[in-house]
Amino acid sequence: MILAPLALAAAAAAPGAYLGELRWPEAEARLKQAPLVVLPFGPEAKEHGPHLPLNADAKVAEYLCARAVESLPVVVAPSIHHGWLPAFRGFPGTEVADPTIFIKYVDAVARSLIRWGARRIVFLNTSISKAGGLPLSIVARDLRADEGVPTLVVSWDDLESAAYRALETQERGGHADEIETSIHLFLQPGLVQMDKAVTDYGRQPAKDYPGYEPGLYSRDPKDPAYSESGLTGDPKRASAEKGRRALELLTEQWLKALRGFSEAPLPTP
Numbered sequence: 001m002i003l004a005p006l007a008l009a010a011a012a013a014a015p016g017a018y019l020g021e022l023r024w025p026e027a028e029a030r031l032k033q034a035p036l037v038v039l040p041f042g043p044e045a046k047e048h049g050p051h052l053p054l055n056a057d058a059k060v061a062e063y064l065c066a067r068a069v070e071s072l073p074v075v076v077a078p079s080i081h082h083g084w085l086p087a088f089r090g091f092p093g094t095e096v097a098d099p100t101i102f103i104k105y106v107d108a109v110a111r112s113l114i115r116w117g118a119r120r121i122v123f124l125n126t127s128i129s130k131a132g133g134l135p136l137s138i139v140a141r142d143l144r145a146d147e148g149v150p151t152l153v154v155s156w157d158d159l160e161s162a163a164y165r166a167l168e169t170q171e172r173g174g175h176a177d178e179i180e181t182s183i184h185l186f187l188q189p190g191l192v193q194m195d196k197a198v199t200d201y202g203r204q205p206a207k208d209y210p211g212y213e214p215g216l217y218s219r220d221p222k223d224p225a226y227s228e229s230g231l232t233g234d235p236k237r238a239s240a241e242k243g244r245r246a247l248e249l250l251t252e253q254w255l256k257a258l259r260g261f262s263e264a265p266l267p268t269p
Contacts, residue, residue, distance in 0.1 A: 016069035019077045032117030034075040035262035036152075039110055040065055040124040041136060044081035047091035047217070049176035049231035051197040052184055054093055056176070057126040059187050060156075060250075064124060067251045072258055074122075077113060080106060083127070084135050090219035091230050099135050107139045114143070119266055120150045122258065129155035130212060148267040152257065159253040167242055167249075170234035172206055175217075177233020179246050186243030197235040202227060 017030055019037075031037065042061030045054040058081055065076045084102040085095045096102040110121055121143065123136045133155040140151035170178040184192050204224050207213060216225040 014069050015071070015073040017075055018065075018069060019075050028116060030075050031113065032119075034073055034119070036074055036120035036122050036258065037113050037118040038065060038068060038074055038076045038122045038124055038258075039106075039113065040076065040079040040126075041083055041106070041132060042079055042081065042124075042126040043083050043085060043093070043132070045092075045094040046085055047088050047093055047176075047230045048180065049197070049200075049229055049235065051193045051195075051235060052176050052181060053188070053191040055191075056180065056184055060183065060247075061124055061126045063187060063247060064126070064251065064254050067255065068258055071255055072262070074258065074262075075118075077109070080109065083132050085127075085132065087131060087214070087216050088230070090217060103135045103138055106136060107142065110139060110143055111147070114147050114149050118149065120152070120261060120264060122261060123151070123153045124254075125153060125155040127155065128157045129153070131215070150261070150264045150266065152261045152264075154254065154257050156250075158257070159250045161249055161253055164246060164249040164253075167246055169237050171201060173233030174215075175233070176229075176231035177235055178237040179242070180233075181235035181238035182240065182243035183246050184243065185238055185240040186247065189240065194236075194238075197238075198229050198231070199234040199236055200227065200229040200231050201234075202232055 019027055022030060040061040042058035044058040046057055047054060048056040061079055068074050069076055082094050082096050084099045089095065113121065123140055125133045125136055127133060133153055137153050140153050143149055144151050168178055173179060181197065203226060217227040217230050218225040220226060
């Protein structure tokens with residue numbers, strides 16, 4: 001893609017940088033100087049109902065990383081696009097199904113950044129905290145203990161403020177729903193097929209008791225978690241304007257997290 005001169009000037013003026021766009025001397029300096037390095041995880045091929053493309057999580061990660069580079073002197077590392085996704089295993093997509101392999105993979109990538117001087121690591125997870133965020137949290141804890149480097153895991157649900165949740169008009173959501181569909185009507189409308197959107201709240205009642213109960217989109221009609229659509233919510237209520245506002249609110253919380261963590265105390269040399 002060829003950028004216009006004004007776009008090139010804007011990119012050059014950004015306080016942050018994408019690691020992959022730097023030459024190695026710049027990368028070596030930036031990794032040591034940046035207050036933090038972002039390692040994004042956004043699955044590139046994970047089901048999002050019959051109406052949204054598989055790349056939905058990855059596109060939100062790209063959007064949030066772009067806002068970080070525009071706003072703060074961070075370094076954004078290349079994204080991890082394949083991950084541990086057991087809830088969606090019954091649908092087409094790409095997955096590292098063995099969590100130990102995925103953990104080792106993410107851990108190795110993060111340690112390479114630390115080896116070259118990263119002072120703080122932020123894992124951006126555009127899945128939710130008790131799904132794709134679980135193995136990332138294990139890596140973050142081990143790095144903090146082993147390397148002494150401050151780490152932060154920021155998952156999608158960490159960024160959902162009261163104002164964000166107030167955008168919903170559906171009965172309840174959770175995946176490929178009113179808000180997520182709205183986001184992609186704004187980000188990539190050409191890949192959203194609203195004529196295929198369905199309302200689906202699932203068979204199971206909303207959970208009203210304590211404890212972590214792993215969710216599942218089962219393809220087995222005998223399973224209480226059976227899902228013909230692979231979504232939870234009412235995407236028919238979506239709009240591009242609602243998606244624009246949702247991304248604005250997610251970005252506010254994302255930048256707040258980065259600014260706050262950039263001041264986290266560092267170990268004494």
